[in-house]
Amino acid sequence: MGKRIKKIAVFFSLLFFITHSIHTQDTGSQTLSQIITNIQEAYNIQFNYAEDVIKGISLKPPNKKLSLQGIVSYLENNTGLSFTLMGDNFILVKPNTERVLCGYLKGKDNLQTLPFATVQTPNSFTTSNENGFFQIKIKDEADLVTIRFLGYKTVSKPYNQFGATGCIDVYLQPDFKPLSQVIISNYIASGINKIDNGSFQIDFSNLKILPGLIDNDVLQSVQAFPGIQSVNETVSNINIRGGTHDQNLMLWDGIKMYQSGHFFGLISMYNPHITQTVSLRKNGSDVSYTDGVSGTIAMQTEPEVNQVFKGSIGANLTDVNGFADIPISASSSIQIAARKSISDFVETPTYTAFFDRISQNTEVASNTTTITNADKTFDFYDTSLRWIYNISDKDEVRVNFINVHNQLLFNENAVVNQQEESRDSKLSQNSIAGAIHYKRVWNDRFKTDLEIYETDYKLKAINVNILDSQRFLQENIVSETSTKLKVSYKLNDRLQLLNGYHFVETEVTNLDDVDNPLYRFLVSEVVRTHGVFSQLGYKTLNNQTNLNLGLRYNYIGKFGKSIWEPRLSFNHRFFNHFTLEILGEFKHQNTSQVINFQSDFLGIEKRRWQLSNDKDIPVITSKQISMGLNFNHNDWLIGIDGFYKIVNGITTQSQGFQNQYEFDKEKGSYDVTGLDILFRKHIKKFNAWLSYSYMNNRYRFKDLEADYFPSNYNISHTATMGVTYALNNLQLSGGLNWHSGKPTTHPVFGNEIIDGKINYEDTNASNLNDYLRLDASAVYNFKLGRKTRANLGISVWNILNKENEINNFYRVKDESIMETVQKSLGFTPNAVFRAYF
Template sequence: MGDSLNSAASRFAEYKGVGRLASTERCQVWSRSSATDALMRYVQGRGGARRGRSEGVVGQGTGKHIRGIEVARTVDHVGVNQSLQRINLSAHRCAARCLLAFGTLAVMWLPSLEAQLGTVQGRVRGEEGSAVYGATVRLLAGTITAAAADTDRLGSFRLASVPAGTYQLLVQALGYAEQTELLTLGPGQTLEYDLRLIRQAIEVEGILIEAERSRERVRFEEIGGATVREINLSDLKQLPGIVEADPIRAIEVLPGVVSTSDFSASFHVRGGSADQNLILLDGVPIFSPFHLGGFFSVFNADMLDRAELYSGGFPAEHGGRVSSVLQIESDPGDGDFQVDAGISLLATRVAIGGSLPRSTANSVGLANVKWRTSARRSYFDVLMKPAFEFPYHLTDFQTVIEGWTTSGDRITLTGYTGEDVLDLTRLDAEDFPLRIDWDWGNDVFGGRWTRARRGGGSLDVRANVSRYGTGLSFPDFADTEFTSRIAQSQLRVDLDTRPTPTLGITVGGALERLSYLNLFKTGGTEFGNGEGDGWLLGTYAQTSWTRPREWLLEFGLRFDAWSPDPGDRVFELSPRLAVKRFLDGGDIAVKVAAGRYTQFLHSLRDEEVPLGLDIWVLAGASAPHVVSDQLQFGVEGYRDIDWFWSIEAYVRSFDGVVTFNVADDPNDDFDDILSGDGLSYGVDLLLRKETGDINGWIAVSFLRAERTFADVLAPAIPRPSITYSPIFDRRLDVDFVLRYPLPWGWQGGLRWNVGTGTPYTRAIGSYAYYSPQFARGGGRLQWAGAAENQDFGGYAVALEGRNASRYPTYHRLDASFRKPFEKSWGTITPHIDLVNVYDQRNVLFYFYEYDRSPATRSGVSMFPILPTFGFEVHF
């Protein structure tokens, strides 16, 4: 056996062009696994402890967090094709290869000439049948790592482009016993393995090994033109927050993302409106995931695994929105009983996780079931109740259940319900004469069945429902009420296949039903009554082809059929294309992506108002659908293992954006909405340090956004168009994020944000107006001054062009401090957040007083310096 492995090692080394290597003479490419070797040798010699938490994805190193210590494993997967091309090219040969690129694409479907290469693939599962996520799978030729990858969430792995020979297959995962298999791989052969690991307690203390292949590195190598950025739980906890950690507020630090005020968690991506962001909770759409009219999101940070933002170039599988896709993934836990709780100045929260007894799981046909559930509630109404009635409270409930069958199928259930309640009916009428009862919230439920396929890929079936609604009533006026709601039901199927190690094909489709109702009624008369429904059939096919560390190509085609009632049927064909070319041995990539995106619903919320609720309408007789054509071009890369950089330019057009029609005809049910066009273009830059005690990033965004609508107040027919900058047109936005250690075990975080002011419409003067109702004798007009019209004033305001001015430059520095205290029963972590450290008074809006001469202007500021504190408990 030893001779076979040594022979394979020799052949592998010669194939790689490095000659026969002794174990102490590994080439630089393959010596990166030494950190993993050191960790696993240390682990193998230690006694028992609890299993760490995994955050890995297929093909990458995995972070393990055990008792506050981060342990990151390092793996490498470098394709054989890449190694064959590792030679210094002359300048003229580089130019020739660029000119021949499209010729290469034309023949990319030809059978591989490298028939001496093989593939090893399969799944890694536990004894009970559930997938082992983040396990490291390596092929060893003697002491040389021939190929390596991490398992994905289904436990699948693939080691492709491996030279024929005899190898040792090594599988390692924290919390499990190591497993090895001896295999012989023939030319062009594919070997399939279904591996079962046995649980084994491991104790790891005092070790910090930096991950050389982060999740971002895997995306860099395996995703074509899409721009994907991630905020994980570790990032979220160390980012300074307003009151408490918030996944949606956290993505404001990413390039291309703009927030218009401190008071709103709504975000805008690359010149798109807030309603053009598709927000998914475990794959289920959620319409308005905000509390307090948009002040912060409904997501509990303790339930978060990660938040992924697709800010551009997202593939054909995603439809329904045109600006971005934000995926919020819940963490079902590892099955061990655990409690995470916290209290902040806003609310208390608790998340509990565990697993069902084996007998209970077996009784419902499952081998293993793990779950986590959380609850959050504001507490001011409870604390203040002895003294007075506090009229507001919020609640959130979220649950995720993950079950595995003995055959390795995964079944996932996700549920969320939450609401805000503003109840002024119990207040004394003398203190608050207008009594109202106002509530709004979301309900989400989704089920998902996933089956891994032999050779890689999966079959995914999902069914879900999502509802959002708000209701406003006036107890003293029984005939007055306001109601707005929207609902969506979806059935979806996706099939992902891997015909060859370098070719992937995904097809799928979804059938959705949407309905909405907007009603304002008073005095027996209905105003703005709008309702409708529709069916949306969306299908897609996409393919990806890769030559490791050389080329990555993706092409997709999406077809949407929208049938509204009322309205005409709409068919849209949306092609998507992405090309990525790797340079410098795979450490630099040039990428381009283009595509068409469609959307069949709108929010009529006035985005220039800091706080507000969404009022949703569907495309149909009264509103058009949105079509956006997008193109982006970028260059990104790694310098060593510490630094990642990215520069990306983009342009987007928007056809079918809407706004309220301020000149609508009350007798016309279909002119409440005004449709128009939009355009945005800009450049995003990112520089990030990924490893070390001190790390962080700087994101710089340049943006120009425009909206064009008919000027309905103009007297001319036909009415001219007016083009203006929307509220989210922040020309320059810079975010600097730093995470660093402090003395005595404290952890610090800084965020500094600076940007140009947002647009607003400036008042340039006022004038006294004449009113015909005061005409006297001979038709002469009487002066209508303030003295004679105290209620309404006697002045009109002259305005400049819409949004032609800008507020002063915005800038704010936030800081956070955390320190975990280890106890015998668990961990307690106090945290302090300081918002607006140097008390910068950023302007929210201006108001004017015209009863003085000259008129005066005053500003209302956003957050002053705001210290908040809280603590978290884990056991």
């Protein structure tokens, strides 16, 4: 009984003590209004504030021994308000706009803390510590906070949406992307990286500047890599390790595209302001990819929902363009981009140079002596859209749309029966495509991706002949539908399994229609392909070794043909600074571009798409292996990569012969042995690189010649040198491009014509003159306002105005030989202004 009384007494004593302490604290606190009144009387100073700013704030009065500055500091530290001394007797009180966001980063799948994640605002940057804790200063409630951690979805939202009251827990959603990471950053220049799966990536959000380019051009930029070039300076004829352009798989957010450029190849048709990254694969493709026996260029828009509106408008000497990223809700945002040529309003020196380049040696530039071409106009535009909606933490839908248009129009004028007549000839090129992607993360190990797209391409030309009262209509149409399901399963932290199914239906239509005399030739074919694939990805826990090993099975129902395609990419880092890479792949494709006649489509766009028939137009297949070694240390990068590739099923029509084989229709193959070398050095604000490529590219057409002979794309030696310099807001870049001349076939000197035909030497036994081009560019960044920035840039393509030979051919006229030489772009300036908001 006595013990119980003692416990009760102790309990009430503690209760009295706590109550007394709270009462003492309460009686020791005063409202901020009272404290300010006392300070004003004691220090003869005036406070200026809005009543609602200090309403409801109470605290202990500051120590009377403090100085006025000490009292101001005390009030700021204990109220969260800003007290600014204005002059000698006036203090301004206002809300403190600088806040601190702090918390612990955790994975939503396993609740484990995430150390060394990056946390960024427009003005600050930090990383979480080993316990996942982070703390970062916030200047404005609307400041965008971005949190990134490998293997998890990026969180990007304004500070005021975190609901921060003290330090909080922030949960990141797992993102089961392929186990890939950057192994060499700034591979050539800032924003260009090498990935451990064998691919290269250009991140346009970080890409600074490249020689001759001021507005990022997607397909011009990829030509910065060794082994990638264009024999005629166009983005519609990009050659990856000696292949033709139609052997490249072009993907825009997973949609296969059959058109590449504006101005019929001088400008990329893919708007760089909505395209965030470009991935280039020369070998070792993922098993989910089909087509592209020479390589893959995959463009990707921003994969995350944006919470804050951002946009840009700009103009250069070829077009005006705009971009907007519009948040719809916390879980949805839409991106829209558009470009339109300015040739309707003004003809700039850039436009003139481009027009002269595409029209040289064509009917557009010159007609017969009795026909005059007039009112030549060219117009292009493109629109792109990307919408993302996060249905839930596990479900995401993405919708894409793209529409691209080019049109060339001119009048043909002549005097017929003593009367002037005029008729229009025109050439149009259009692509329109749409896709829907649905991704679901079922749990921390299992994810599915469903991709469905429809892509359509149409090339149409109307060529009139006034003297013969004739209209010639040509059309080339491609329509393709694709459905792909990918299933990813994470076996453990080192192994990931990818399985899937892919169905593709491709229809190609070609039309030749003449009204006088009546003639109509229409061919429309369809090929359907089923593909099943599986790939195992392995990565060591220390990220030193990465292996992707896969197999794809394809069945082409129309031909009853089965094609097995193994794929390999292996990457191993050793001795800290060295990386060994081995890549290999088998691939196939059912479509190719051919040239029936050099005068097709007014001579400007000679190539038309066609489908394989497994007879005279075979299914194209390729085998490729490569091995590379990279050394990266102390801002030095040295890379060397050797490769061998063989491609079967090509035709003479797809290779652009303009010699004795121009009208032959034979099947054959080519093989390429080559070496790519890169040196790059970064010194403070300077970045310099030198690349060299060697290639031996040979044809084998058994029905034409018994032996191998040089390919039309055998550019044996290529060298590129570039330098960039950054000084505060100014970026400068210059570069030199050189390569040996394109192979050509000359007539035999002294015996040029036999029986009215050209007597050619051995096929491709000669070369055009070497190609040399010097380019430069400069961009200056500046602010237009508190939230608006801008840049102003100028560039010059071919500063030396060197007339490089990019092609030539011979014809017989009046029993004599006439040579036609096609020249590259001459001195071509450009300028850009762009504002970001």
